[in-house]
Amino acid sequence: MVARAPRKRMYRTMQGRMVDIEKLRAANESVRAVGNMNVNARGDVLGVGNRVVNTKDQVIQKYYEQPKGKVDDTPARDRPQPIVKTPPPQSKIQKMTPVAKKPAPQKKVVTKVEQAPKVTKTSQEAPKQGIDAALDGLE
Helix, strand or coil: CCCCCCCCEEECCCCCCCCHHHHHCCCCCCCCCCCCCCCCCCCCEHHHHHHHEEEEHHHHEEEEEEEECCCCCHHHHCCCCCCCCCCCCCCCCCCCCCCEEEEEEECCCCCCCCCCCCCCCCCCCCCCCHHHHHHHHCC
């Protein structure tokens, strides 16, 4: 028996163009995902500047190392509460000395409206991104 090559998953868009979803996913797996989870499309946790803090494998390993749902027989109200030590009250109160305020910096007043320079097209084009990059070379 001969193993067949995996079939490419091609999809036809509403406009009739063919899209290779796997190629599109592979091209954008390092791009920050939309949402509030701070992850990229691969599932890696991202930090400041879109740098990978934890890989997806590390996140999954940490998840499975945590103990699950251990049941405690004693109710929460019967458990002994930890004793919180409070510092002794201070008898001397130190007063703060007033600080002289600095004058607010003056704002720059613009009297003439400057026009942005006109952008002209050059022979160099911006690199293709997203679906255009995935569709490049398929036609």
